[in-house]
Amino acid sequence: MATLRVRLLFPAELVREPIIYSVATRHHLIPNLRKARVTERSGEAILDLSGDEESLRQGIEYLTGLGVKVKPLPIE
Amino acid sequence: MSRRRVHLTFQGQLADEPALWNMSQEFGLVFNIRQADLEGGFGWVMLELEGGDDQLEAAVRWLEGRGVIVAPIEQDIVAG
Amino acid sequence: MSDIKGLKCRECARAYPIRPVHVCEFCFGPLEVDYDYAAIGARVTRQSIEAGPATMWRYRALLPVDGEIVVGRYCGLTPLVEARNLGKALGLRRLYLKNDTVNHPTLSFKDRVVAVAVNxxxxxxxxxxxxxxxxxxxxxxAAHAAEGGLTSFIFIPADLERGKVLGTSIYAANVVAVRGTYDEVNRLCSEIADKHGWGFANINLRPFYAEGSKTFGYEIAEQLGWRAPDHVVVPAAGGSLITKIWKGLREFHGLRLIPGVPTRMHVAQAAGCAPIVTAVRANTDLIRPVKQPTGIAKSLAIGNPADGYYAFKTVKQSGGMGEEATDEEIVDAMKLLAATEGIFAETAGGVTLAATRKLVQQGAIGRDEVTVACITGNGLKTQEAVAAALRPPIHIQPTLRSFDEILTQSNGAGPSLVDGKAA
Known part of the structure; x- marks a missing residue:
């Protein structure tokens, strides 16, 4: 089990989609929201994703494929 | 299946718990964050939930039991 | 006739046609009525307004009602009282009271919003x-529904005192007492509105309802001789009134009905429930809900104010402040208002005046600046709040001697017949 902290930036057209829910269910990850600033125009979230290494890799790939910008962050 | 839109206020208690995820798994709900301003366990989230009526009701109580203030997205409807 | 474009999301500006909806499907932001100000400006002047009825409907070009005004036709245009005595007591030369204790038909500013909503x-x-x-x-x-021949359902918390229910039940309303916490009552109403498709004042009629509050601001400006005051002190519950008074003043300016809006908007809340004042003081737009409001100002006891964020923004944008008042300060201010101006306000009025007094003491309001305190409801509705603080009647025998005795006493150590006045 590994935990990866990521910053997600998603565009307006994805604000209506349950992105965090779907990445977690599809790729067997546990999401913990550390920070979120979601408005009508855009969304920014800092998320801890926990799961095995392969799931994390696929999860990030899934998010990127949707058009979400994903940036890994260090966990203090 | 019903949808419910709720306004949640977090007051620090759940900083280290994946609360929304645990809730969704416990009650079989899909959640979507539509607006939020949350950091370090403090702040608010406008959430859309989808699931069975009883599960939605139970999820609201589960959140309340953890100290989250659960309001409709209109927030306070009762007026003076 | 209508110069209304539709509804518009206050957050993302998405447009919606006029219908009973209140939340943007896209971003969950609140919807607001969107006017064609150019068209309104072309036909609304000071003269056209002055030629209108002596009610808030003189501003109907700026209200979202299309057809004939069916209910609440006599609402608004309440007195703007030049409060010389109270001003003296508070240290203000130009204090005015916008006096909605005498609003028609139910003696509070809510008649303005409900008149729009029920039409x-x-x-x-x-x-x-x-x-x-x-x-x-x-x-x-309940009153406006009765006038309009509509059925009304009024939801109240089950522990509300009987006396408070009476002023609603008399209008043949269906009063439903919900056994549950305040939060549960809130959530239930949201679901009922969703399910039954009724017109719900604070829910699907909200964009229209809220516009009625603008007339409070319009009237202040017109009654001051077509100018905006330097300060307005507004009591806040859900936070809508202060944002709408500000909106009304700015609309008037945009329509060139007043020369400018130098107005500082100050928010007043009771110490037992002051989420907006707390946010203003901490300078954060994160409004922390008050879980258990306390104190006598029940009409302001809204812990999770729907317009808290917008009220905060109004105060900040206008350069205003926030002040709160304890129960004791509220009662003192109510007594002072009654003793100096002959106006019996409900507790919210006490909150406003106690806050005004503090703002003057802090120097936030200058002695010569034009200040309007908003008195939003009538004291006869909340008599229990002051009952204990008032002097009981003086009992005498049915003789002249008995009366003269107490008159004499009042000049000495006995109960004074002339106290209660402002120092």
Whole structure:
């Protein structure tokens, strides 16, 4: 089990989609929201994703494929 | 299946718990964050939930039991 | 006739047609009425307004009602009282009271918002109007529904005192007492509105309802001789009134009806429930809900104010402040208002004046600046709040001697017949 902290930036057209829910269910990850600033125009979230290494890799790939910008962050 | 839109206020208690995820798994709900301003366990989230009526009701109580203030997205409807 | 473009999301500016909806489907932001100000400006002048009825409907070009005004025709245009005596007591030369204790028909500013909402409900064809309220809103919705021949449902917390229910029940309203916490009552009403498709004052009629509050600001400006004051002190519950008074003043300026808006908007809350004042002081737009409001100012006891964020922004944008008042300060201010100006306000009025007094003491309001304190409801509705603080009657025998005795005493150590006046 590994935990990866990521910053997600998603565009307006994805604000209506349950992105965090779907990445977690599809790729067997546990999401913990550390920070979120979601408005009508855009969304920014800092998320801890926990799961095995392969799931994390696929999860990030899934998010990127949707058009979400994903940036890994260090966990203090 | 019903949808419910709720306004949640977090007051620090759940900083280290994946609360929304645990809730969704416990009650079989899909959640979507539509607006939020949350950091370090403090702040608010406008959430859309989808699931069975009883599960939605139970999820609201589960959140309340953890100290989250659960309001409709209109927030306070009762007026003076 | 209508110069209304539709509804618009306050956050993302998405447009919606005029219908009973209140939340943007896209971003969950609140919807607001969107006017064609150019068209309104072309036909609205000071003269055209002055030629209108002596009610708030003289501003109907700026209200979202299309057809004939069916209910609440006598609402508004309440006195703007030049409060010389109270001003003296508070250290203000130019203090005015916008006196909605005498608003028609239910003696509070809520008649303004409900008059718009219920006319709109009739236009939409709702057979039922509803609200959740512990006081003024309930009275007003029930009265206007009765006038409009509509059925009304009024939801109240089950532990509300009987006396408070009476001013609603008299209008043949269906008063439903919900056994549950305040939060549960809130959530239930949201679901009822969703399910039954009724006209709900604070829910699907909200964009229209809220516009009625603008007339409070319009009247202040017109009654001051077409100018905006330097300060307005507004009591806040859900936070809508202060944002709408500000909106009304700015609309008037945009329409060149007043020369400018130098106005600082100050927010007043009771110490037992002051989420907006707390946010203003901490300078954060994160409004922390108050879980258990306390104190006598029940009409302001809204812990999770729907317009808290916008109220905060109004105060900040206008350069205003926030002040709170304890129960004791509220009662003192109510007594002072009554003793100096002969006006019996409800507790919210006490909150406003206690806050005004503090703002003067802090130097936030200058002695010569034009200041308007908003008195939003009538004290006869909340008599229990002051009952204990008032002097009981003086009992005498039915003889002249007995009366003369107490008159003499009042000049000495006995109970004074002339106290209670401002120092």
């Amino acid at each position: 709109k409900a009739l236009e939409f064809g709702f057979p039922v109007v509803a609200c959740a309220s512990t006081g003024n809103l309930a009275n007003s919705v």
